[in-house]
Amino acid sequence: MDTNVNQQVARKLDEAAELLAQQGANPFRVSAYRNAANTVEKLDRSVADILDEQGLEGLIELPTIGKGIASAIRELVTSGRWSQLERMRGTLDPEALLQTVPNVGPVLAAHIHDELHIDTLEQLEAAAWDGRLEGLPGVGERKLQGIRAALASMLGRARRRDAGRGANGPDVELLLHVDQKYRRAAEAGTLPTIAPRRFNPSGEAWLPILHTEHRGWHFTALFSNTARAHELDRVRDWVVIYFYDDSHEEGQHTVVTETRGPLTGQRVVRGRETECRAWYQRAVAG
Numbered sequence: 001m002d003t004n005v006n007q008q009v010a011r012k013l014d015e016a017a018e019l020l021a022q023q024g025a026n027p028f029r030v031s032a033y034r035n036a037a038n039t040v041e042k043l044d045r046s047v048a049d050i051l052d053e054q055g056l057e058g059l060i061e062l063p064t065i066g067k068g069i070a071s072a073i074r075e076l077v078t079s080g081r082w083s084q085l086e087r088m089r090g091t092l093d094p095e096a097l098l099q100t101v102p103n104v105g106p107v108l109a110a111h112i113h114d115e116l117h118i119d120t121l122e123q124l125e126a127a128a129w130d131g132r133l134e135g136l137p138g139v140g141e142r143k144l145q146g147i148r149a150a151l152a153s154m155l156g157r158a159r160r161r162d163a164g165r166g167a168n169g170p171d172v173e174l175l176l177h178v179d180q181k182y183r184r185a186a187e188a189g190t191l192p193t194i195a196p197r198r199f200n201p202s203g204e205a206w207l208p209i210l211h212t213e214h215r216g217w218h219f220t221a222l223f224s225n226t227a228r229a230h231e232l233d234r235v236r237d238w239v240v241i242y243f244y245d246d247s248h249e250e251g252q253h254t255v256v257t258e259t260r261g262p263l264t265g266q267r268v269v270r271g272r273e274t275e276c277r278a279w280y281q282r283a284v285a286g
Contacts, residue, residue, distance in 0.1 A: 089197040173279055175269050207223060263277055
């Protein structure tokens with residue numbers, strides 16, 4: 001057994017717990033990572049061997065390891081990285097991660113990140129099956145099939161047939177509530193801040209981060225520190241909200257101030273404008 005793998009994974013889980021505690025996350029979520037780290041550290045088998053022999057389900061069957069943490073362990077074992085941890089540290093370089101996928105070069109990686117706001121391989125896989133990826137310039141059928149096949153191999157499973165299921169996640173009312181909560185707290189200076197590696201040559205801890213929970217959903221919210229947001233001077237307008245529920249089905253949405261059409265000046269969830277329009281209409285009528 002390669003005990004080094006378990007020790008490395010346990011250290012990352014402990015680090016995530018510590019960062020979550022420092023950033024004001026729910027104590028139960030903090031405890032979940034600490035308990036998982038303890039489980040992994042005491043295993044008499046390598047998590048890499050379990051993953052290889054039994055897949056993700058083998059990890060989920062371990063005590064204190066739910067679907068979300070199992071997915072994190074898989075990402076660490078297969079790529080040596082963990083996007084969620086890097087996001088909390090402020091060290092995430094999504095374009096570099098996306099370029100680890102064959103057929104994804106630097107130009108396409110930049111388009112994927114800036115236009116689709118994707119920063120994990122799981123999210124890229126979903127986009128490869130739900131139609132978003134093929135809408136980008138330079139992604140023809142051959143390249144799309146190559147990316148799908150590469151991701152299936154990297155993520156250790158066959159064709160993903162359910163990538164679009166549940167993709168919308170929380171309703172727009174809840175997402176707009178989290179957006180408002182984040183922007184108000186960021187403006188008041190009451191949130192912890194992290195020092196993003198990208199577009200931050202001075203290493204300043206300027207990016208506020210919020211961990212919160214509502215109606216069974218767990219949220220992490222940050223301003224969009226993307227090249228496109230900096231180019232358009234919209235960094236503190238675009239808010240990226242990551243979410244997962246107790247089954248650890250994950251996703252993300254970006255909330256922006258609309259600049260055209262009937263919702264001009266209103267906060268909207270990008271890609272769900274029709275739902276936002278209906279919600280605002282109900283709010284006015286009520």
